[in-house]
Amino acid sequence: MADRFDKLKVNFIDQDESVQVVADTIGSSGDIPERYVRPEIEADHVIIADADSYRLPVIDMSRLINHEFSKEETAKLGSACEDWGFFQLVNHGVDEQVLQQIKDDITGFFKLPLQEKMTVAILPNGLQGFGHHFVFSKEQKLDWVDLMFLTTRPVEERSLDFWPINPPTFRSTYCLLKQAGWLGYRASFFSSNSLDKYSLEIENVSAKLFKFMAMNLGVDEEALLGTFKGQPQSVRINHYPPCSQADKVLGLSPHTDGVGMTLLLQVNDVQGLQIRKDGKWFAVKNLPGALVVNVGDVLEIITNGKYKSIEHRAVINPDKERITIAAFQSAPLSCTIGPLQELLMKGDPRYRTVDGVEFTKGYFAAKLEGRRYLESLKLGVLGLLVRGLGPTVALQSPQSTVEVEKKKQWNAENLPKTKPHEARRRDESPPAASLPLKLDDEILLRLPPRPSSLPRASLVSSPTPASFHRLFRARHRNHPLIGVFTNEGRYGSISFRSVLDPPNLIPTEALLADSLAVIECPSGPNGLRFNSYQIVLARVGGLGLATILSCNLQMWERKVSSEAYNCRNLGKAMAEVRTIGSLPVPNVQALAGTCNGSDERIPERYIRTEATCEEVISNYHGDMAILIIDLSKLLSPQSSEEERLINHGVPEEVIENFRSSIVHFFSQPLDAKKEYSQLPNSLEGYGQTFVFSEDQKLDWGDMLYLQVHPTDTRDLRFWPTYPASFRQSLDAYSSETKSLALCLFKFMAKAVDADPESLLSIFEDQP
Ligand SMILES: O=C(O)CCC(=O)C(=O)O
């Protein structure tokens, strides 16, 4: 099943090297591989937590929940989140046995031979499992840590393939239950084990904290829990092997957590967490039995900056391994992340509002680089620097008129003169409300058409209008070739080989997932030629460009199937298609309710002047009748000139079941259907597909769009569970109609005198 991270397309490259193995190999020789050496840490001043002014606040859960002390402790909680963004939580109530079991299991897992740990290794471009995160290039400095990352809640989103089966108490299993009496061994029962139990305890603790935080903020008690609906949770289990030259390496680079709140359990009593306060690194002293809690980026945004998401990092001990479990309480990908309305009564929003998918993608793209992504979401003076394009320009939000004037002046002096209609287009379009920072197309156009432009371009990543693609082509003419695709990949898949040198060299794995959407023109048996700049555009432009490129994707898929590439990436390609998404539009059902048949109240976007002047013939007869084809006759050996199609062979019952499921689904109240709403940048779900621009005319219909084949590309989040028969009936209906379509393809090929299998080879395994 697709998990919540499928949509994120994080292009980590494989780092197969286990830090534990590196540590064992170098022993005390001190020959640390260059990639782990971090000269920057020597210069950092670290304060050790003895001075009173630097003692991390301690919050006592037993006081929070005790009427007598609750008010006082809640205020303390609030100050901790405002002043520090971190606190130690004592008396949190997590069961001692659960804590001990998870500690034992995790310690046991990291003691296993590497080979065994690798059975749950993170897959290429994946996130869950054992391995490393945030490795984007072969040159990048590496953290001294092996980690295991798992989605833990909601339970149905777990990918158990990545949950170690050793130690056996780690994951939930079915057990045989010996029953007394004549029944002997009875059916299995479900036993939840250490990680499951721990994750539930943490969910409970965080739910309580969110409530007290809401009280402290003066908003509805449920307001934060509402944003963190369903309390999605994942854990990153960090194993930091000792390093004889600990002061040369970093366990975890400085970062903020891109989540609501993190609860950190120190599995063994080795210190290593440091937080940045007042520009200095401050070492957090372990407090026995406490959980270290910190505010994440999402909570900072939701509280409009009142609570702080603070940079932190992990350092290494020279003699002892260190193990921690960070449990991340996140917001669902389907939610909107922005300052709480209730808080805005007291002031302007200080952050722009983004959806969960955009937020999480942006967080990963910013590569653990401190607060960079969070800062980019701030409204007001942002000072994004674009270098190498003439003078350094600090681009400001539209509110600042002085800066707008400065920008205009700079544009006038430095940018190519545009044609009047282009200038008009730009002037007319108001600044997007949710996008305070809109770089003019021209600036992006001036970037050299090289992959190394990417980092700069990604700084201003925002939906780019389709016209940009045209302008880009006009300016740069041919896209430079940056590499070829071959079928010699490590995983039996298509692999990319760069033909450029650094800094334009793009590592194979880093490119693969993105590139699926942008391949053009096959050439020769060995490879597909690949026009590079489209990748840059796809990354810069997002929605608009990905849309244009969808036809190329189809071309590629055809190529793949007809040349029988061993393509394990088809599923990924489909996931790519999903990112070619529609813009959100209101539900027509809701509009229909408010319009009451009165033309004036129908929004302009739905009014189609062309519809009224076209002639429509409603009575078919004679030549105009739609032909009826009888499949049973086509299939019979005597068949020949028949032109009727009935008796298609799809069982009545299958059709009826599906029909009735659909009727039931659509007859639900709008809110129930909205549970399955399309996510931004996605096609699937309840809503309208193929809406690519704000001014496009809209269809008067709500639809439910689902990917049904191949079955492993199904995203069940969008498959209704009401009526209960829905999923099963769609499954049955889709497999019947698929067989029917394949059968028709055969006859169609025959009808044009082609080999009957020729169309099948294109469509057989196709979506
Ligand atoms: O292990 C630690 O001390 C810090 C872990 C952490 O910050 C994280 O996993 O996000």
Ligand SMILES: [Fe+2]
């Ligand atoms: Fe962290």
